[in-house]
Amino acid sequence: MFVGTCSDAGKSLVNAGFCRVFKQDGFNPAPFKAQNMSLNSYATPEGLEIGRAQAVQAEACQTAPSVYMNPVLLKPTGEMKSQIVLLGKPVGDQSAYAYFKENDRAELFEAAVDSFQKLNAQFNPIVMEGAGSISELNLKKRDITNMRIALRTGADVYLVADIDRGGIFGSVYGTIALLTQEEKEAVKGIIVNKFRGDARLFEEGKQILEELTGKPVVGVLPHFADLYIEEEDSVSLTNKNKHAIAGKVNIAVVRLEQLSNFTDFNALSMHPSVHLYYTLEKEELKNADIIILPGSKNTIADLNRLKSLGVDQEIQNAYRNGKTVIGICGGYQMMGVAIKDPDGIEGAALETEGLCLLPVETVLENSKVTEQGDFYFKDQDELCHGYEIHMGKTNPVNEAYMPVNKLPDGSDEGCWVNEKCWGSYFHGILDNQVVINELLGEFGVENHDFDYVEYKEKNYDQLADYIRQYMDLDYIYKLLKR
Structure with missing residues (x-):
């Protein structure tokens, strides 16, 4: 021991x-x-x-x-x-x-x-x-x-x-x-x-x-x-780079107060064309090419904090100005139209408006989803792997909804608006090189042949x-x- x-x-x-x-x-x-x-x-x-x-x-x-x-x-x-x-x-x-x-x-x-x-x-x-x-x-x-x-x-x-x-x-x-x-x-x-x-x-x-x-x-x-x-806890994030740098695809992960599963972005950060950093500073979000909303242990509280800091508007403006915004798990929930918490699972706030970037809404529930899963990202034919840990269900609010992932059983997962705006419940989605290559493709970055599992071994x-x-x-x- x-x-x-x-x-x-x-x-x-x-x-x-x-x-x-x-x-x-x-x-x-x-x-x-x-x-x-x-x-x-x-x-x-x-x-x-x-x-x-x-x-x-x-x-x-x-x-x-x-x-x-x-x-x-x-x-x-x-x-x-x-x-x-x-x-x-x-x-x-x-x-x-x-x-x-x-x-x-x-x-x-x-x-x-x-x-x-x-x-x-x-x-x-x-x-x-x-x-x-x-x-x-x-x-x-x-x-x-x-x-x-x-x-x-x-x-x-x-x-x-x-x-x-x-x-x-x-x-x-x-x-x-x-x-x-x-x-x-x-x-x-x-x-x-x-x-x-x-x-x-x-x-x-x-x-x-x-x-x-x-x-x-x-x-x-x-x-x-x-x-x-892989490091155990987000205390290590205090030592991560916090600023964009020239000549790279700059990716800003929004540093939520209750940020969870920051290891979702480790493989992405290793791409030779990528500079990934964690920030809540508006100027650094403006400098980013891609903004990622990560998982959160208290999604409503973290979203309301973003609103109090004006960071929600910065993220919305970034998308309107042609930047890419994606969400993972709690970040995916935040990107929808609303998050509802009728049973007060996360606290006193029973409902809050989302960032309205995705045509979905989330209802938090007492039951917790914890499972591994395989999926096909977009129209790719390579089987990907990830895992889900979340409370609540996210459903479409109108006919504009399109899924981002197809599961082997034929069901859908996540929400896709376009290549610059999507969200998924799958932690580890960005451990799959096919997803990273798709995300970076619009920046003229060539496909990178990197096996994250082999690298860890x-x-x-x-x-x-x-x-x-x-x-x-x-x-x-x-x-x-x-």
Whole structure:
């Protein structure tokens, strides 16, 4: 199990790397995270929802994602509330205060243990991941994700620390010092992550850490600037480019407050002719050739915020001025005539006018669609793949409606006005190169032969190479096989 001194220490990356190492070495590994908090989620083949990070780690294991890999998912909905997804299905919304103060989350913990046991009966080893810091004393009693699950499952625990933040000696020493004796004994080693420069310069630092904690430093991982692994959460978007640049097809993703599944645009951003950035600035939207409205966990609230900032008018003007505007999932709903919420699922606003770019309207419903699906984009004959995660149905409002996708069963999906205006519920639609080529074709960009799946596979292998190079695998295997 990989745990952290803090959030964003790199646990997910380390986990994915070990998943691929174990797979390469002939084992049958699977990832596991008892509870995840993220707006970046994924639909399993069974139509159940899990955190995207565990889906990525399942890819590294070269196995299908399962709801047992992430039995509890918290999806923030704004106003200090989260939707609780248990075993892939939403079971209600709860405030952060109620969630952490109500009880010790015994029912969720037992669901997590049961999920682990089901995985453990099928896979070996289970590569577990913690969340945030393992020494948040005020939350520890109710924490189902870190040392509580580690002790219950008998996991070997490795503490990941981000040296790039500074203060690594205090954070590592303090984290371990605050553990109980039983928890300290479960910690088998320390991983120093995101080191910049020559790691030989940290030899003295390793010795100091080992003397302070009594735990071996089992690896010093460099800052992997040349490596691509899908990131877990939108905190990473703060480091993305925010401005248009000359000589590229500039694509602006509207940075919604409750933006979800930002990984929808990773493959598109890798096209050599594309410059993709996230923004809410009107001037940067004006500079874009293509504007994308992404998914949202609270579509009405995000749409109303765009209206309060005048961004809705900027998007409408962009389309009138010949720019391309497309929407994915919640963004697709926003582009319609109206969004209705008669049951108040998303809040007090029961209806709001959309951007009126597509001849459809959406009615939000309590039932949630979570499923993978195949489709044919427009009139293309290449089968594409994506997944849906949304609440509500979107229907035509007049005869001008045309679908953007055809499904293998003959049904329609999405809405198409013209090549400059369309929307779809399919997350991952832009992972399909045929869709990217169609989107960029009007800008004179030649078709690009890029296999996103193959690209990710190469990077998982590269990550495994790094793990082998910088980690003491002999020590870790020795403990696993004891």
